[in-house]
Structure formats: structure tokens, C-alpha cells
């Protein structure tokens with residue numbers, strides 16, 4: 001397992017299992033498959049409405065809770081000091097845990113500095129091992145830092161060969177904030193990119209494995225989602241190769257600033 005040390009010393013596995021759009025009745029089996037395949041990092045969110053199924057999957061897997069790095073997120077309607085504290089307790093209850101490894105503000109709008117105050121308190125109480133944000137452009141980050149006492153340890157954003165986010169990535173590196181990528185497979189569309197097809201042949205790995213490895217080799221934590229047991233295994237089978245610096249650069253050049261999801265500045269509430 002490859003891990004990354006966050007700014008507070010907590011280790012996060014560089015590959016995790018995404019669960020967006022997996023309903024409660026399927027996610028338990030999916031989480032169990034992922035844990036069986038070797039994943040030790042699961043990403044969910046209150047808005048995915050599958051925390052109950054994720055918690056059940058963790059319990060039924062027989063893998064000890066302390067061995068699993070569990071992320072969940074505070075939804076937009078729950079922003080504000082007391083609302084965020086309440087949302088955190090509800091997520092813990094649904095997930096059958098009394099602590100969260102990484103708790104994220106899901107979207108910056110409406111950004112509420114009071115939400116972060118609640119995060120900081122829970123962090124200081126030891127209920128959250130690392131606190132972070134998601135979908136933050138640099139200007140959202142700067143705004144948060146006007147009142148924050150603790151700097152976010154992670155920013156989870158869209159990052160793909162078509163959206164390499166170079167200025168944001170450089171900024172986060174300069175701040176010691178780990179970058180984590182969502183929809184890393186462009187929801188399956190990476191398969192259409194010609195260079196990735198060539199690299200797949202060169203490395204004798206699938207296109208998806210090339211993309212997952214490119215995330216890790218560019219120091220970005222990656223959380224591919226699948227409900228298909230074979231793909232869950234395939235996506236984790238990326239520890240036996242590395243991309244050359246030249247090939248990493250070639251993938252970086254595929255950038256078109258193209259989003260498959262919402263731009264945080266235009267997210268429709």
C-alpha cells in the first residue's frame with residue numbers, strides 16, 4: 001500500500017474506493033469487495049445517502065475499523081456551526097463509528113467560516129483525524145484562511161488527464177495541502193483517449209490502471225468507483241508498475257481544462 005503523510009502526520013492511502021451513486025442496497029457488497037481486494041480507504045458523503053450501507057460493509061468485512069481510512073463530507077445544507085456539528089454526529093451514527101479519518105466541506109458555496117470552526121473543534125477533540133475541503137478553487141481557500149485557525153489538510157477536486165488543474169496543484173503543493181482527485185476515470189470516458197490506449201499497450205496495463213497510476217505518480221490521492229467486483233480488483237492492481245517521467249509529462253499535456261462535473265464557481269444549488 002502506498003500512503004501519503006498529511007500535513008498533520010496522519011497517513012492516508014493514496015488509493016481509495018469511491019462510492020458516489022452506489023445505493024445503500026448495493027454499497028455494502030461493493031465495500032466488502034473493495035476491502036477484500038485490499039483497499040483500506042473508503043470515500044463517501046452524507047449526500048450520497050449510502051453511509052448506512054458503507055458502515056454495514058465495513059462491519060461485515062471483519063476488517064478492523066482502525067485499519068480503514070474513512071472519509072465523509074458535510075453537505076451544503078449542513079453548513080454553519082451547530083448544523084455541521086449535528087451533521088457530523090449523524091454521519092458517525094449512520095457509519096457506525098465514533099470518529100472519521102477525513103471530514104470534508106463538500107462544496108465551498110455557501111462558504112461559511114462557522115462550518116470550519118465546528119470542524120476545528122471536532123478535530124481538536126480527536127473526533128476527526130484530518131479535516132479538509134472539496135471543490136475549493138484558490139479564492140475559496142484564501143477566503144477560508146481569513147478566519148481559519150487550522151489549515152485544511154486535503155482538497156478533493158476533479159482531476160483527470162483532461163483537467164490537470166496545474167495552477168491549483170502548484171498552489172496546494174506550496175501550502176502543504178494534499179490534493180485528492182474525484183471522478184478520476186472521467187466516469188469511464190478515459191478509455192477514448194488515444195495516448196492512453198498506446199500507454200496501455202506499452203505497460204501491459206489497462207487504460208484505467210494507467211490513469212490511476214498517473215494520479216499516484218503525480219502525488220494525487222485517487223478514489224475510483226466501481227460496483228463491478230472484477231473492476232474493483234483491477235483498479236487496485238497498480239502497485240507493480242510506475243510511469244516514466246516522460247509518459248507522466250505526455251499525460252499532463254492532454255489537459256483541455258475540460259470538466260465532467262460542475263465548476264465550483266457555477267455549482268447549481
Ligand SMILES: NC(=O)c1ccc[n+]([C@@H]2O[C@H](COP(=O)([O-])OP(=O)(O)OC[C@H]3O[C@@H](n4cnc5c(N)ncnc54)[C@H](OP(=O)(O)O)[C@@H]3O)[C@@H](O)[C@H]2O)c1
Nearest residue numbers: 018019020182183184185186187188224225226227228231
Ligand atoms: N467531492 C466531490 O464533489 C465528488 C464528486 C464526484 C465524485 N466524488 C468521489 O469520487 C469518486 C469517483 O468518482 P465517480 O464515481 O464520479 O467516477 P469515476 O470513478 O471516475 O468513474 C466511475 C465509472 O467508471 C466505471 N469504471 C470503474 N472502473 C472501471 C474499469 N476498470 N474499467 C472500465 N470502467 C470502469 C464505473 O463503472 P461500474 O461502477 O459500473 O463498474 C463507473 O461508471 C466518487 O465515487 C466519489 O467518492 C467526489
